[in-house]
Amino acid sequence: MKRLKIFPKTFLYTLGLMVFMNVMAHTLFYLLTPPVSFTAKEYTNDPVLTAVTLNLSDYIAGIIRSVLPISMLICFIVSVLCSLLFSRAMTRPIRRISAETAQMETLDRNARCIVQSDDEIGALANNVNRLYHSLLKTIENLEIEKIKVSESEKSKVDFLRMASHELKTPVTALNAMLENMMLGVGKYKDHEVYLPKCKRMMEQLAEMIKNVLDTSNLSVLVRDEATADIYLPAFLTELCEPFQIIAKAKGIRFELDVTEGVTVHLPPELFGKALNNLVSNAVSYTQRGHSVMVYCDADHLVIENECDPIPEEHLKELFKPFYRPEYERGRDTGGNGLGLYIVDSILNALRISYTFTPTPSKKGMAFSLQIKK
Known part of the structure; x- marks a missing residue:
């Protein structure tokens, strides 16, 4: 019986129970039939009363024995039909659920258990549907995460490849210059001229390595740094203070307008690093006599500078690593092409949308961050 499917198993169980009940009913009916006697009285003109007693038990038992096979056959046929109908009604929704779950095994998104009942089988079908929907959602999320991880790994490999190429060039140039100085080749005999150049190259190389390491650690910072309430007027005043000094020394007007009390909930170190790069770029790419402006406008934080529009x-x-436009600074003048790449990585990690467009009112560029109050 254990190897039978649910329909024949249910049919046999039901039929066996009904046959047993019919046999028991007929047996009890036969055994419990009481003995029956009949007394007949006959009246005549004779004053003597005549009475006759007849025993009918044997006669009735004979009739029951003759009818019993036909009755049991009819009851057996009815039992088979009732068992068949009952088994079919009970197992049809279960077989339907089984067929749909087999279709679900192929991850068919249209598969669904349809059982129109409010009993336990209907509840089972609803539970299977919810479980399958949850499974599909989980698989979809895993696929998305898989794509994201794949893209992230590809970006890391590309970044490391470009970083190794960028670091190789200054290291090779510095090594060649030092060897020529040591061998006293041509103009490199003048150590007073070329030692400062070597020092500047080392400083640029150290700055580039620092930026490469900072970029590689962004994912760790995003995961580990806790968010906090940042009151922008105080935060920006402290952040912009050193750049105001630099701008004044270069003859650049630096305007900071954060009088509106705006508070954002972000990781302070990461957010400050992105703003630091943006303000630094604005000051670096602004010529003497022009201006840099940092202000809050409604839901936006804007960093704007007067320059030739890009x-x-x-x-x-611009937001690709180590990208340097031909008309802007190159490696020799201090640019390493990582500033805006770091900004883009941080803002994407913090889910802050931004725009970088030419200013419509006057000649320059504006970097606008959409912040939530």
């Missing part, structure tokens, strides 16, 4: 074809490339 052509549209370069705007899409």
Whole structure:
């Protein structure tokens, strides 16, 4: 019986029970039939009364024995039909659920258990549907995470490859310069001229290595740093103070307008690092006599500077690592092409949308961050 499917198993169980009940009913009916006697009285003109007693038990028992096989056969046929109908009604929704779950095994998104009942079988079908929907959602999320991880790993590999290339060039140049100085080749005999150049190259190399390490640690900082309430007027005043000194020394006007009391809930170190790079770029790429402005406008924090607007074809490339436009600073003048890449990585991690566009009112560029109050 254990190997039988649910329909024949239910049918046999039901049929056996009904046959047993019919046999028991007929047996009890036969055994418990009471003996029956009949007394007949006959009246005649004779004053003597005549009475006759007849025993009918044997006669009735004979009739029951003759009818009993037909009755049991009819009851057996009815039992088979009732067992068949009952088994079919009970096992149909279960077989339907089994067929749908087999379809669910292939991850068919249209598979669904349809059982129109409010009993335990209907509840089972609803539970299976919810479980399957949850499974599909989990698989979908895992696929998305898999794509994200794959893209992230690819980005890391590309970044490390570009970083090794960028670091290789200054290291090779510095090594060649030092060897020529040691061998006293040509102009490199003048150590007073080329030692300061070597020092500057070392400083640039150290700054680039620091930026590469900072970029590689962004994922750890995003995961580990806790968020906090940041009151922007005080935060920006402290952050912009050193850049105001630098701007004054370069003859640049630095305007800071954060009078509106705005508070954001973000990781302070990461958010400050992104703003630090943006303000540093604004000051670095602004010529003497021009201005840099940092202000809050409604739900936006804007960092704006007067400069030659960046052509549209370069705007899409600026946030790639180690990208340097031909018309801007190169490696020799201090740019390493990582500033805006770091900013883009941080803002994406913090889910802060931004725009970097030419200013419509005057000649320059504006970096606008959408912040939530």
